[in-house]
Amino acid sequence: MSIAKINIYRALKTNLRFFLTYSFLLIALGGTISAQNQARKMIPSGRNAERIVSAEALERQVEFLTDTLIRGRETGTPGANEAAFWIARQLKLAGLMPMGSTWGHSFPFGKASGHNILGFLPGKRQGAKEMYVIVSAHYDSHGIIEGTLYPGADSNASGVVAMVNLARMFSKMKELGRSYGKNIIFAGLDAREKNSLGAEALWSEIEEGRLKDPLSGETITPSKVYSTVVLDILGSTLSPLQRGRKDYLIMLSNGQFTYDLKRANENPGLGLDLGFDYYGSPNFTEMFHSKVGDQKVFTKEGTMCVVFTSGITMKTNKVEDDYLSLNYEIFKRRIFLIFHWLTKIL
Secondary structure, rough: OOOOHHHHHHHHHHHHHHHHHHHHHHHHHHHHHHHHHHOOOOOOHHHHHOOOOHHHHHHHHHHHHHHOOOHHOHHHOOOHHHHHHHHHHHHHOOOEEEEOOOOOOEEOOOEEEEEEEEEEEEEEEEOOOEEEEEEEEEEEOEEEEEEEEEOOHHHHHHHHHHHHHHHHHHHHHHHHHOOOOEEOOOOOEEEEEEHHHHHHHHHHHHHHHOOOOOOOEOOOOOEEEEEEEEOOOOOOOOOOOOOOOOOOOEEEEOOOOOOHHHHHHOOOOOOOEEEOOOOOOHHHHHHHOOOOOOOHHHOOOOOOOOEEOOOOOOOOOOOOHHHHHHHHHHHHHHHHHHHHHHHHHH
């Protein structure tokens, strides 16, 4: 073989080796990039959770809780018990776990009993590092006074409906493979109108070591409660922060988590008018965050507490507070915003 032919052969061999090596690297890198892209695609969007909630369904749920058969949900009455059963059914249908052998956690109230309904959604299991966020809404109202029914739609069937739909949304995300760093306890609390005896009973369970993680059996101590969230009066648009802006929401948190809510509010379709005090009044802000309602129980124990509300209106705690008085499209957007906010703190 001539020297010219040998040189041509060597050049072809070198080029072939380079081509094969380059091709292998492209395939390997392409596989890595593809795997990374698939990993990104595997994280489900919160839009999946939004799709399971509709304004029409929210209206039907509030209508049920304010029906004459429920008779105003006063603590200790058959109507309040029916509301408690309904909450338990909703949490069970959402795929949550009861915290103990039953959904109901009873506490004494005079000669009767009150009932807190607790459901559990686990996050990533981290053993001794487990933390918990409690999302609560009181379901009791004023019942029937002197023969007149007080439906309690905004106060607080709206908060209860928001709570059970948030449970459904987070359960849907878990079903799709999304996992959050903290566990969520969804709590339908009784006896808010009886000096927040239900919230007191829940916190007593935690302080006394009687509330257990249903998966590990470990005691949930106060130090493991990362934050409490109170949903109270969420469906009306009658007390806007600014004239002409029905799409608003108030978060009272003593300055905690405001950045997270603003970030969550950037999600498509949201953009609500946000308030971080109670209509500009420091005194009312302090009162509604830590002096009244179930939040007073949590804040006095030093835990971080966030209150979401659309504000007291001229219909609050009156006979006119019926299911027809709420704005369900805005109510839905408020639920979506709270959902996206929670995803940021979990």
